[in-house]
Every structure is written in C-alpha cells, then in structure tokens.
Amino acid sequence: MASHQIPIHQLTSLLGEWRGPSSDYTSLAERVRLMVIDGRIKAGARLPSERVMAEHLGISRTTVNSALAELRASGYVRSRQGSGSVLDIPGRTGDLPIPQAGDMLDLSRATSAAVPGVHAAAERALRWLPARLTTDGYELSGLPALRETLADRYTASGVPTTPENIVVTSGSAGAISLIARTLLAPGDRVIVETPGYPHSNDAFRSAGARLLPTIVDGDLGWDADEFAGTVERALPTLAYVMPDFHNPTSRSMSDAVRTTIVDVASRHGTVIVSDETTAELDIDRSEATLPLAVYDTHGNTVISVGSASKTMWGGLRVGWVRASSTIIDRLVAARFSFDLGAAVMDQLITSELFDGFDEVIGYRQEIHRASRDALANALARHLPTAHLHPVEGGVAAWVRFDAPVSSALTVAARRRGLLIGAGPWFGLSGEFERNIRVPITATPDAIERAVAILADAMIETARPGREAGRSVL
Numbered sequence: 001m002a003s004h005q006i007p008i009h010q011l012t013s014l015l016g017e018w019r020g021p022s023s024d025y026t027s028l029a030e031r032v033r034l035m036v037i038d039g040r041i042k043a044g045a046r047l048p049s050e051r052v053m054a055e056h057l058g059i060s061r062t063t064v065n066s067a068l069a070e071l072r073a074s075g076y077v078r079s080r081q082g083s084g085s086v087l088d089i090p091g092r093t094g095d096l097p098i099p100q101a102g103d104m105l106d107l108s109r110a111t112s113a114a115v116p117g118v119h120a121a122a123e124r125a126l127r128w129l130p131a132r133l134t135t136d137g138y139e140l141s142g143l144p145a146l147r148e149t150l151a152d153r154y155t156a157s158g159v160p161t162t163p164e165n166i167v168v169t170s171g172s173a174g175a176i177s178l179i180a181r182t183l184l185a186p187g188d189r190v191i192v193e194t195p196g197y198p199h200s201n202d203a204f205r206s207a208g209a210r211l212l213p214t215i216v217d218g219d220l221g222w223d224a225d226e227f228a229g230t231v232e233r234a235l236p237t238l239a240y241v242m243p244d245f246h247n248p249t250s251r252s253m254s255d256a257v258r259t260t261i262v263d264v265a266s267r268h269g270t271v272i273v274s275d276e277t278t279a280e281l282d283i284d285r286s287e288a289t290l291p292l293a294v295y296d297t298h299g300n301t302v303i304s305v306g307s308a309s310k311t312m313w314g315g316l317r318v319g320w321v322r323a324s325s326t327i328i329d330r331l332v333a334a335r336f337s338f339d340l341g342a343a344v345m346d347q348l349i350t351s352e353l354f355d356g357f358d359e360v361i362g363y364r365q366e367i368h369r370a371s372r373d374a375l376a377n378a379l380a381r382h383l384p385t386a387h388l389h390p391v392e393g394g395v396a397a398w399v400r401f402d403a404p405v406s407s408a409l410t411v412a413a414r415r416r417g418l419l420i421g422a423g424p425w426f427g428l429s430g431e432f433e434r435n436i437r438v439p440i441t442a443t444p445d446a447i448e449r450a451v452a453i454l455a456d457a458m459i460e461t462a463r464p465g466r467e468a469g470r471s472v473l
C-alpha cells in the first residue's frame with residue numbers, strides 16, 4: 001500500500017527548533033525519532049525527498065542523508081528504491097529502542113494503580129453475577145443498575161438525568177471515539193483545545209474531521225471570545241473541551257466561560273463534548289463549578305463524557321456518555337459495527353465502587369496533593385527557573401521553561417531512564433516547545449526522581465552559546 005507523504009510544511013512545523021547540542025544530523029534524527037515514538041508522526045508515513053528536506057530545513061543534502069542513515073540504522077526508517085524513506089517503529093535493534101515499561105521511570109502517562117477497594121468490590125460484585133449469567137450478556141447501553149447510579153449522580157449535580165440519557169462505554173476513550181464515529185462526517189470541523197488531549201484529537205482526525213484550535217493558557221485558561229469567534233466563523237459540528245481540571249494544564253472554566261461557550265454553541269448548532277474524565281479529582285480548587293451540562297438549558301448542546309479510570313482504576317475500562325436520549329439512541333445504534341457493549345463484570349465492580357465513592361476520591365486527593373507539592377518543591381530545588389502553572393486538581397501539571405527545549409529535553413531524559421511527554425505532543429502543530437507535562441498521578445518519590453533527571457538532562461540540552469539552553473539554567 002502506498003504510504004502517505006508528510007507535507008514539508010507540516011514536517012518543518014512539527015520539527016520546530018530541532019537543532020541540539022549534537023551535530024545537526026544527529027539532532028535531526030533524534031527529533032524525528034521522538035516524534036515517531038510519541039505519536040506526533042505516524043509510523044508508515046513517508047518523509048519528503050532529501051532535496052526538499054535540505055532546502056526547507058536549511059541544511060545540506062549530506063546532513064539529511066546522514067540523519068536518514070542514522071534513522072535507518074536504528075530501525076526508524078525503511079528505505080526502498082522508488083518509495084522514499086518511510087518511518088517505522090523498530091521491533092528489535094537500534095540505539096534508542098522503544099523502552100519497555102519497567103525498565104524506565106514512566107511519566108509519559110497520567111495514570112495510576114487501582115484504589116485500594118477494587119479487589120473487595122470485585123468480590124462483592126460476584127453476588128450479582130449469577131443473575132447476569134441468565135442473560136446473553138450483551139449490554140449495548142450498559143447495565144441498568146450502573147446507568148441508574150450514573151443518572152442519579154448527574155441529577156444530584158444539577159443535571160436532571162434518567163438512565164435513557166446514559167450509555168456505558170469502554171472507558172472515556174471508547175466514548176469519544178463512538179461520538180466521533182457517529183456524529184462526524186469527513187470534512188466536518190471540530191474545535192479542540194491546545195494544549196489538549198492528543199488521543200481525542202486522533203479520534204476526531206480518524207473520523208475525517210478538520211481540527212480548529214482553541215487556546216487554553218496555563219495561567220489564564222480559555223479565551224471565550226476566541227472560542228465564540230471560531231464557532232461563528234467556522235460553524236464546527238463539535239467542540240471538544242475539558243472544563244474541569246483540563247489535561248494537561250489543570251485549569252477549570254469559570255462560570256462566565258461556561259455560559260458564553262454553551263450559549264454560542266447552542267445558537268450555531270455546535271455540539272460540545274465535555275470530557276469530564278478528570279473532573280472529580282479536585283485537590284483544592286478555589287472556585288466551585290457546575291457541570292457544563294447545567295448551562296445547556298435546551299439539553300441538546302452538551303454531551304458529557306465520564307470515566308471510572310482516573311478515580312477507581314483504568315483496568316476497569318468503564319466510561320460513559322450522558323446526552324439527550326436522541327443522541328444516546330444514535331450512539332447505541334452506531335455501536336454494532338465495532339463494539340457490542342462494555343464488559344458486564346467490570347460494570348458490576350464499578351457499580352460497587354460507587355457505593356464508597358467519597359473514599360475513592362479522598363484517596364486520590366491525598367496522593368495527588370502530595371505529588372503536586374513534591375513537584376513544586378523539586379522544581380524549586382532542581383529547576384528554579386521553570387514555571388509551574390497552578391494545579392488545583394486533575395491528573396497533570398503543566399510546567400513552562402523559559403526556552404524552547406522540551407523535545408530536546410525529553411530525548412535527553414529518555415537516555416537517562418525517564419519517559420515523559422514533550423510539550424508539542426499536546427499541541428496540533430509543533431507548538432509548546434517551552435512546556436512539559438508532569439503527571440501528578442505519579443508518586444511523590446517518582447516525581448522527585450523525574451525532576452532530578454530533567455535537571456540533569458537540561459544541562460545536556462544547554463549547548464554553550466546556544467541562547468535557548470543557556471537561559472534555562
């Protein structure tokens with residue numbers, strides 16, 4: 001099958017400030033490798049020709065050729081006569097193999113081990129299993145008891161809900177991809193946040209959507225006027241937002257922002273997907289908030305997405321959608337081609353865990369608070385010029401350096417045994433080179449070690465005379 005060629009302008013924008021302390025060809029190879037590893041460029045894509053790359057990157061063809069030779073040697077490029085240089089992920093050898101979890105300190109994912117009660121909840125859930133075994137087990141909408149619990153929780157939070165407004169999915173990832181497949185047609189426009197959650201962007205892209213950015217500033221949050229302008233100009237089909245403890249900035253929308261975006265969306269027929277996967281993980285937010293769906297007085301503008309993953313355990317793979325019953329019916333009908341419902345046992349366990357949900361949240365809150373404080377302390381000691389945007393909850397902290405070093409820093413950190421997501425991974429086209437995401441789901445000890453590694457890696461990225469690196473130290 002012919003591979004898709006990355007347009008040169010896209011490649012140069014994704015590469016950003018790729019030059020580093022090593023020779024140009026090594027730096028270029030390392031940057032391309034990082035982008036393949038963290039998914040910013042897909043394996044299977046074809047690089048532009050050597051001549052075009054040399055011309056646009058301002059380097060000689062020999063340098064491009066050497067970078068490709070390095071990528072080929074480490075298994076990240078396959079070159080075939082006539083088909084150019086195709087990116088790949090090596091399965092075997094290479095000087096920078098994909099590290100296996102366990103070998104490395106992995107802060108690339110904002111995830112954590114289960115809360116303590118999951119095992120006991122699984123035992124209790126077994127009581128309900130015999131009754132389920134008499135059914136065929138295909139629960140396309142989700143188990144009635146779980147949908148009822150979820151509906152009651154929404155109603156108590158100010159969003160009147162019945163089980164007909166709920167469909168249970170395989171995690172919120174399953175919910176988002178179901179929404180994308182069902183509500184989008186190729187060419188539709190979708191507003192997404194930058195920085196934002198890359199896997200959701202991928203789900204919308206897979207459905208053929210064109211993504212339009214709306215900025216979430218690490219200190220100031222959303223610009224409601226900018227959002228409104230984009231809705232009015234582009235009439236997007238969907239807008240995807242994380243109003244509470246946005247991943248990765250941890251910002252929450254103010255009441256005024258919520259009011260404005262729901263109002264403009266409802267006037268222009270844009271449906272807002274409110275990803276509330278991390279919404280319950282409050283540490284010490286100063287402002288009380290109401291769910292985005294509360295602002296949707298007609299009930300057909302906001303679709304809420306939730307998950308048991310970040311509160312209870314990711315291994316449950318239980319998420320859900322709350323929407324008008326019309327939308328829920330469309331989602332359930334669209335499911336048949338790829339997913340016939342979430343696992344019954346997982347739903348039973350999740351239902352049990354909702355019984356003691358305050359304790360679940362209390363447990364997470366304590367750990368996330370300790371990790372956030374450990375991060376602030378470690379940054380002050382090891383990387384004092386880094387700016388930690390306020391973290392009031394959620395799963396991640398967004399850190400800003402005063403130079404565009406993020407990709408180079410994560411490559412250097414990888415060599416020292418730390419996996420961490422470079423800032424540009426959370427953007428749409430190579431931006432956020434000054435940022436890095438640190439998950440506060442990691443333990444305080446892991447965070448302390450990670451920051452020490454980053455500080456050490458920072459020395460390597462600071463080439464003498466290189467303005468970018470020097471100003472960070």
Ligand SMILES: Cc1ncc(COP(=O)(O)O)c(C=O)c1O
Binds near residue numbers: 110277
């Ligand atoms: C904002 C956000 N949405 C969705 C997901 C997917 O979560 P899951 O499918 O485990 O529910 C995550 C997980 O990291 C997330 O952070």
